[in-house]
Amino acid sequence: MDSYDVVVIGGGPAGYVAAIRAAQLGLKTACVDAFERGGKASLGGTCLNVGCIPSKAMLDSSEKFEMISHEAQEHGIEVTGASVNLEKMLARKAGVVDKLTGGIAYLFKKNKVTSFFGLGKLVRQEEGGWVVDAAGTEVLAKNVIVATGSSPRALPLAPFGGHIVENSGALAFDAVPGKLGVIGAGVIGLELGSVWRRLGAQVTVLEALPGFLMAADAAIGKEALKQFQKQGLEFHFGVNISAVTQDDAGVSVTYTEKDQEVTATFDKLIVSIGRVPHTAGLGAEAVGLGLDARGFVQVDSHYRTNLPGIYAIGDVIGGAMLAHKAEEEGVAVAEMLAGQAGHVNYDVIPWVIYTSPEIAWAGLTEQGAKDKGLTVKTGQFPFSANGRALGHGDPRGFVKVVADADTDRLLGVHMIGPNVSELIGEIVALMEFGASSEDLARTVHAHPTLSEVVKEAALAADKRALHM
Incomplete structure (x- = not known):
């Protein structure tokens, strides 16, 4: 059985950064990751494959189209007949993702990080560390870093499938929807709604909370709502969704707003109501890894779990579900394992x-x-x-x-x-x-x-x- 100083389970921003930093510090490191895209192993997790990076690529492409179609004349640039080749736009997005995910594989090779493609599972504790099932191969890890990330939260009334999609599906429509519904006025809903609005969709956003961007400063939220409404995005706040049905033609959503019941129909529906920790297949229960009531791995201020030698970072421990926060936790825990004083300032x-x-x-x-x-x-x-x-x-x-x-x-x-x-x-x-x-x-x-x-x-x- 091969042994490692560190085995990282998960190859997203938290995991791959932790693996690279640990290797830089002289620790023998392996990373186990099961994410695949297009039938192939693809490091980078949700962020690089179906989240941060592809969404920004689509945002940039759609913003360029908006500028050419509606704003260029102000600069004295006359453009007629601009149109969208969605297939080519999606291919460009995929190319950006391929370049970055391939870059992580290169960095693993450069830093001598051993990569396993498949599920990583905690098996048992032995003298000298933890036995981890690394994609079907058992390895011994002196330390394990759990960085398995998160998954989109599904609305019980609207399970994903068909015309109802989460972020990855919303980045791969084969045609611009005529009418697009978005449940959730958070970051993902606003960004994806903006993409398809620019490309021609009529976008309606349904939000359960009574206000807009309530985590932001009130002045920012007020200005943002004004700007988005000016662009044509339609918002409904304080809604209570009672029914979601779909057929071959699209999706119907019934909701109550200000004591009035409304039914709206959409060609596609994006559900973006948050994310939940992803621990399926980790073996947490079998080894007694502590999870809280919401399923997040419990850690102390040094990312230590209740089990000696097992640490956790990134979305799977909760807090701000941001790639840069996860990356900094990856650096911090790797430096702690090397005897340094890793730290993240959450303020x-x-x-x-x-x-x-x-x-x-x-x-x-x-x-x-x-x-x-x-x-x-x-x-x-x-x-x-x-x-x-x-x-x-x-x-x-x-x-x-x-x-x-x-x-x-x-x-x-x-x-x-x-x-x-x-x-x-x-x-x-x-x-x-x-x-x-x-x-x-x-x-x-x-x-x-x-x-x-x-x-x-x-x-x-x-x-x-x-x-x-």
């Missing part, structure tokens, strides 16, 4: 929604800070007063800074506008070092750039914005 994990306009934030919302008993000051500055945004032709949105009124420490920064997925990185770096709004305001930002809006918002927190 400054960035959140991004890749719609148009983009939405991004890090840290506390204004209300969240007040709920903690903090006295806050805020500054806000619009992209409409920024030269680069105006030249780019997209002056929508703003940046909002939330700082402690007593210490001036940055508590959170919230953005909606062009390329804010890139602008949020500056905020994360500053907050990691405990920066103040004055630090941000005094930092020189190149002109003309979108980043000047971030600086101006910080200046506005002390009522001294220069360009408004």
Whole structure:
């Protein structure tokens, strides 16, 4: 039986990063992963194969079509007869995914990580570690890292199949739906709804919660809803779905909104109501691995489970289900196993929604800070007063800074506008070092750039914005 210092079960962002980092630190490492795409092994998990990467590829392609079809004239560019070759668009998306998943296989080879394709299962504890069934081959692991990820949560009334799909199915329609229903106004629902709306679908979003983007700052949520409705997305909040039926023609959804029962029909229905931990086939019950009431693997602050030598990271332990959060946990646990002090600062994990306009934030919302008993000051500055945004032709949105009124420490920064997925990185770096709004305001930002809006918002927190 081959033995390893570390066996990682799962090859998504948490798992493959943990495996690479462990190998870099001199630990003999193997990774077991069962994900396949197109009948072939494909590392990278949901994120690279059917989530983050392909959705962004489709978002970019559909945004280019929208720009050419509806926005180019503003720039003096006359385009007629633009059309979508969906087959080619999907093939481009697949090519991007192939390149990145193949890159992980290369990195495994480069770092001497042994890769097993198939299910990984905890079998038993023996002297020297844990026996793991690695795709049918038993190996001995001194340490095991469980990184099995998550799966889409199904609506009991609407099991996946036929015209009812989750994120992966929503990225592979063979034609643009005439009418598209989306259950869930979260990140996935908004991004996928945006893709097909740009390509010509009539999109209706049904949300059980009474408000929009309630995890974001209230000002951001209000502006985002206004922008999405302007684009033609239709939203219904506080709905209670009572029946979902489908036939060859499509899907019917019956729901109650403001005490009125409504039945809507769609060609396709995307269900995006969250994700659940994926532990099927792991052997958790057989070995006594601790799971909570919702099925997440229970860990302490060092990612240790209740079983010695077994750790868990990523979506399977809950918290923010974000690829970058999972990656950082992978690095942290690998460094801990090598005797280093791995750490993840959960207070400054960035959140991004890749719609148009983009939405991004890090840290506390204004209300969240007040709920903690903090006295806050805020500054806000619009992209409409920024030269680069105006030249780019997209002056929508703003940046909002939330700082402690007593210490001036940055508590959170919230953005909606062009390329804010890139602008949020500056905020994360500053907050990691405990920066103040004055630090941000005094930092020189190149002109003309979108980043000047971030600086101006910080200046506005002390009522001294220069360009408004």
